[in-house]
Amino acid sequence: MEEGATFQYTLYNKKDKVEGVTDYIISAVENSGDNTTATMQFTFTDEKGKNIMESDYKITCTGEGIKIDYESLFPTQMKKQYEDMGMEMDITGTDIEIPNDLSAGQALDDANVNVSMDMGAMKMKINVDTYDRKVEKEESVTTEAGTFDCYLITEKSKSKVMMSNLETSNKVWISEGVGMVKQETYGKNGKLMSRMELTKFDK
Template sequence: MKNFKIIITCIFALILTNSITAQDNCSTFYPFEEAVTFQITNYSKNNRVAAITDFLVTDASSNFATFKSFLRDKDGEVLNEATFTMSCENDGIVVDMESLLNPQLLDNYRDFETEISGTKIVIPNNLHVGQELPDATMTMLVDMSGINLRMEVSMTDRTVVDRETITTSAGTFDCFVIGYTNTINMVMNRTTTAKQWISKGVGMVKQEDYNRRGRVTSSSLLTDFHR
């Protein structure tokens, strides 16, 4: 569950990353340019490094981009490698919730009948404070020889709540703040809230996840970006 949560954070970061200069494509909040790299570092509630994910754009055109991601633990051991393809639709970026799944998780159920359904994550090209963003949901059903396993993931109550200036090791950025509720239901139901700080020209600069008492349980920072 912990690694799955980290992967969700990193992929949301991935779809929010944008370019530093204007591009001849349909995306404002995403670098559809080959060879762009960036890094997201995840921290525990004690502000200790929990994992680091490096991203690389391996293929790009005017309306889609393919990314390779490498999730490593604090000691550098690779926990997961994945490939994601993003596309543009209705003046924004869209991605299937299925892309958030850890490929190792799917591999665990490769011998069983699996059905995945849901809605797409939408990131509009233009953001403003007070804007409400569409929810995104995903359901995975696994038929394990008569035993049914159901996993549900949802990202709801997505709203642009503020603008703030954030400083990290990568620099100082003027950011939109997006708040949302994240729910994962797999055997046990886990609901948390989160905020993401995203900046034009950089993407996601910071994220914080909170428990029901409003205390930070984990956080993420953009720690590297190159084009």
């Protein structure tokens, strides 16, 4: 959580082909009492280098751990598009929390975001629930950015948009002083859908 720190994550599909790159920069760091809050700005470009999305969200470090703004689950650019259409939006949820003192077998709190949109005759709801989060083990992970000592966290996710439902499970490797190093997403059938790895890191 140092201003100016940069991270780059590369997204691969199930066939190990690059689908896009997300570049992050910590644009601001604010201190208030025992809390430190960092603003994470990011840009996602596709495999051809075309800018697809820009957004930002906040991460807060408390004396007990890290809290990630639940609104990070709903892209700012998408929110702006809906608002430009005259749609009123109400976003509520529970922040994603990662305690400082992780240990194998530890259960972590659930997180969710609920979006209600209203444009008169048109109403829509989006719900994303992240649950069954737990720390599996400690292990070393090597990516293009280096080798990191990590905790492996597993979790399940359920997204509901109107009548459409999507269920996935994730494996997330996080490292102290860095954050997420690697993530794998699996479908309901247990097959790998995509993975994302830290490919550049500078602070």
